[in-house]
Amino acid sequence: MTALDAPAVPGGAAAMSPRVPRGRGGLVAAAVLVVLAAAPLFLAPFATTTLTRILVFALFAVSLDLLVGVTGLPSLGHAAYFGAGAYAAGWVSINVTAAAPVPLLVGAAVGAVAAALTGWITVRTGGVFFLMLTLAIGEMVQQVANTWEGVTGGANGLTGVPSVRVAGAPLANPGFLYWYVLAVFVIGFVLVWLVARSPFGAALRGIRDNEPRMRAVGYPTALYKYGVFVVAGGVAGLAGSLLVAQQRLVTPADLGFLTASFALLAVIIGGAGSLWGACIGAALVILVRDALGPSLDGHGTLVLGAVFVLVVYLLPRGAAGLQLWRRRGSS
Template identity: 75%
Template sequence: MIAPPVHTGRYLGGAAVVFLAAAPLFLAPYATTTLTRMLVFALLAASLDLLVGVTGLPSLGHAAYFGVGAYAAAWFTKNVTATGPVPVLVALAAGAATAAATGWVAVRTHGVFFLMLTLAIGEIVAQAAETWEPVTGGSNGLYGVPSTRIAGSPLDVAGLYWYVLAVFLAGFLVLWLVSRSPFGAALRGIRDNEPRMRALGYATRPYKFVAFVIAGAVAGLAGGLLAAQQRLVTPADLGFTTAALALLAVIIGGAGSLWGPCLGAALVIVVRDVVGPDLGGHGPLLLGLVFILVVYLLPRGAAGLRPPGRRPVREEASRI
């Protein structure tokens, strides 16, 4: 008799959720705030992984949709209502709309051309945020964002963390369901061999466009969480540095796994915000060293250290 498979990954995922939910009960406010930033950046990295690891579209402009969502949520919170989760839903819609407006052009290219086009899109959006001062605050950013309110009361540090965690889990669940669906299997097939997919009768460009919009929407959702947590949005939040750090998190964590980039994002935040200030400005150097070590020692990133019994990420495309 064959023993049923042990779903180690599900147990580890459940344990991680329990740990994250209980974390504010044991952490100091500063540590809780740092963990909140990790969740925000992790959702951005996971949304980018839908493009990079699942669809095979490396992007250097994904922070544009993150920043658009952050600005939309911050403006809406200041001028309309701070009651959650309305601002983050506005951010999601803004990210999706911007991704749809730019993605129909971007998905017509591939490889280095796609990479450079997304970089150009990101820089254009960042420049727009810099110059559209009446709405974005220009180089000073959009500051004075009110605290998010639930049931009429502003959230404290722990309450904000649980709010961010709930939205993060919802966004991550959407990405996971898309990745594990037949649509996600088709995206993996496009990543591995797009000409073959076209020969099988798949219209690959609409698939890539939908994936682009979904990724942009979830990035916008993460931007809405940034506005709620940081209560300040600046052009730097949608610039090249943020996009590069998100791509670095995907590579360190392991492209194509969704959960791996979340670990990579946590490492990036720890180095940038916790360890970096104590290194006399040499935090980026440490990140570079970590990146080199991962490339040589873990070519598939943290996701390469998968639990026993799990298939490699690229085997998922064989379901097609």
């Protein structure tokens, strides 16, 4: 039996598809998008740059949530594909062209290929074994970035990346760069949302909830997990290409354990399985780490740890568990 011939997911696609706001939710999403688009008109350059970093990290967290929340595959090595996409986009910008969308496409392709090369074995494990295997892959990729000086710049990182160019003009202005990142973020978010809402996404939720049952009714679960692993790697690579466009350098730390753990923390704080929740978690992580961290004498990670403990105890479903958009009494 092939994946196309597989029977419907038990309970139907609607039973396992993520709950999303209807009617009013679309208006809220449009209003949020309008506010985000207008933000550079009212914010100082530093605040605009911080918001740009939030969008980059939010897209990275959304790609991880496709694994963690939708499929039930907690990964500690997802930053490997994020960093691989960043390095690839940076190298292409330096040696070939910085004209969009070339670095974007290269970053996404490299992230997907890296995930395809490592995912075939990884997805055949589960639980703690999957977690540790992804961690090992992330550490190996970081070691490659540290030692392959001719391509990655070694421990010093890949520097001298030129500004991304749109229609021949470099996006050196923080506001113009922000709008560029926002446009790509929206495209990436919609792509992940469509995957999560599709019959393929419904099958992934079935695998998350009861993989033995899904296998019993004929689903090739390893193939489904491999497919979503590659898609998530591609979106992470896309986010990595935005990272290098924003900070114009890439270092081995960008694909290391700390970056991966921050992304997983953002997903948990926001609520695993909720794409917009992952964005909220990413915003909190970047604000505490980058904006408030210097004023906290470098104790930003300590604050994030305290927030994580509070969320685990008070909001087991994360920020998305508040479900502020849903009317009381609705099912």
